[in-house]
Amino acid sequence: MTGDEKAKEEFEPKIIGFLCNWCSYTGADLAGVSRLQYPSNIRIIKVMCSGRVNPQFVLKAFQEGADGVLVSGCHPGDCHYIEGNYHARRKLAMLSDILEFTGIEPERFQMSWVSASEGQKFAKIVTAFTEQVKELGPQKKLAGGEDE
Template sequence: MTATATTTKHDFEPKLVAFVCTWCTYAGADLAGTSRMQYPSNVRVVKFPCTGRIDPVFILRAFQKGADGVLVSGCHPGDCHYMAGNFHARRRFAAFRQLLDFVGVDLKRLQFSWVSAAEGGKWVEVVTELTERVREMGPMREFIDLDASEHWSAELADAELKAAYHSL
């Protein structure tokens, strides 16, 4: 374990955000902890009751705020604590992926997966894989630049627009 986990310094450390449901994937990540498994520290977890609660806007916002990769993970199909939330999420994200592709986000930066409360190992696998993939791809600049330009350009000069933007 320790051999593989020997920390090697990299030039670029990506920022990853994971949107997870509390019943399956959050618990799976907890299990990875109690089992003392090791994985890259790049990921920041945001907990939701259910993947069904995850609004695609959050993913966009995360990219805009500097995330280089986003992971969305919930209960396996059929195992949803809320019966069908993950099915709604799956359908929603299937459509959303196309939109992301259209706006120019490399879909390799976005990972959807099912990790159950019993799958600590899978959580480690998914996070490690995404971290390494995104690290190779390098930083995600497009949205940060866009965010900055929106902040400083005259387009948001209108007070009403500004208020609406910040209340997002």
């Protein structure tokens, strides 16, 4: 194993997950009570609705050293507040465009719809996303200062 590969092997990304209170957070909870295995790299922040996630939060997370950010809400049409996730979809799609344009890998940022009954799906998304971010390596572009 070369040094490079070893570094990649050891790298455990920090992922911030903004989950909506009504679907995704409950979905994550279900994944927990069902004892599903998924990487512990994700740090979950509960928000009342995915529409609450200001693009600023995502950028701040990156700035504070997050390697990936996951935003998850109710499926379109299922929002507890009727339309919050539609607003989130617009905002965050634009954010992903500008991340790509400035050369920050848009793969570090993901949005997903997870309902309260989709513990399986949540575990799957987190596993896949963690793999994806691990592949990209540490995020150093927006992160300010030295890590730790």
